[in-house]
Amino acid sequence: xxxxxxxxxxxxxxxxxxxxxxxxxxxxxxxxxxxxxxxxxxxxxxxxxxxxxxxxxxxxxxxxxxxxxxxxxxxxxxxxxxxxxxxxxxxxxxxxxxxxxxxxxxxxxxxxxxxxxxxxxxxxxxxxxxxxxxxxxxxxxxxxxxxxxxxxxxxxxxxxxxxxxxxxxxxxxxxxxxxxxxxxxxxxxxxxxxxxxxxxxxxxxxxxxxxxxx
Numbered sequence: 322x323x324x325x326x327x328x329x330x331x332x333x334x335x336x337x338x339x340x341x342x343x344x345x346x347x348x349x350x351x352x353x354x355x356x357x358x359x360x361x362x363x364x365x366x367x368x369x370x371x372x373x374x375x376x377x378x379x380x381x382x383x384x385x386x387x388x389x390x391x392x393x394x395x396x397x398x399x400x401x402x403x404x405x406x407x408x409x410x411x412x413x414x415x416x417x418x419x420x421x422x423x424x425x426x427x428x429x430x431x432x433x434x435x436x437x438x439x440x441x442x443x444x445x446x447x448x449x450x451x452x453x454x455x456x457x458x459x460x461x462x463x464x465x466x467x468x469x470x471x472x473x474x475x476x477x478x479x480x481x482x483x484x485x486x487x488x489x490x491x492x493x494x495x496x497x498x499x500x501x502x503x504x505x506x507x508x509x510x511x512x513x514x515x516x517x518x519x520x521x522x523x524x525x526x527x528x529x530x531x532x533x534x535x
Contacts, residue, residue, distance in 0.1 A: 322347050323364040330370030334377065345375060378405025383492075383522060388415025388431070396423035408432070410492055410522055413460050432459040432492050438476035439498050448483040462490025464522070468502030469494070478513040485517040494522040 325347040330354065332343035344359035345352060361367045375531065384407045386395045399407055406428040409416045412429025420429060433455040435448070452463055463478055463484050472480070474497045484491035496502035500509040510521065 323353055323359075325368060326359050326361060326364035327368045327370050327375055328359070328361065330373045330375035332375050336377075343375070356503050376403065379403045379406045380405070382520065383408060383410045385409065386416050386419075387413040388412050388419050392441075393419070393423075396427055396429075396521060398429050406430070408461070410464060410488075413455075414458065417459060425465045429463045431459075432490055433458070434464040434466045435463045436476065436480060437466060437470040438472040439470070440473070441481065442473060442475045445479065445483055448480055449487065452487050452489060452491045456489065462492065465494065465505065466493040466495035467494050468522075469496075471496045471498045471502075473498045474500075474509065474513060478515075481514055481517055481519055485519075491517070491519045492522050493519050 323346040325344045327347070330339065330343070330345075332345065333340050343355050343357060346354040346356075346359050347362060375528055381399065381404045384395070384399065386407075386409050387393045388411065406425060407430070409429055409431035411431075413433045416429060423429075435451040437453065455463060463480065465472070465480050467477060471477075476525075477493075477497050481491055481493065493514070494502065495510050496506035497509060497513070500506040505528070508523075510519075
């Protein structure tokens, strides 16, 4: 017998190119069966999802969760939108401090800013040391904060290269000391990135939530 059957909803499953009415059976926290019809008596509990979309947990690859000011509404807003995993692009050190009080049950990873180098080219060892430090603190990778605190193009390219060499997630807010965070900075980005793996910040929508006022 299954733990739960979700009945009557429209399943949206991008991996299998599916958008259709389906019932979903859950056993031990995992999807055990997906079918047009699963009998309610096959589960200890049923949930009526008629008129609703049912989909795998959403991974939001860029959010800005306020930090350093105690619990916020951000985690609840993400959970209510169907997000089960989020990647914070702001201040992961602060997010880690506040996360135990969030109480929304979502998984939050984060990247941490390194640099900046507005007037010099650091050594590869210096960048590697920064990457190692943020990884030891629990970050999944690095953010290059070009838009607000730009580094030289050469330093930006080096941070991208060292991040990829380390196998960590690299986020880049476009902009350098020679190109502002506008279309000019976006046009410069391919020259600095080359064929390396980078997520450009602020292309997708993201969430900013302020602390509650009560």
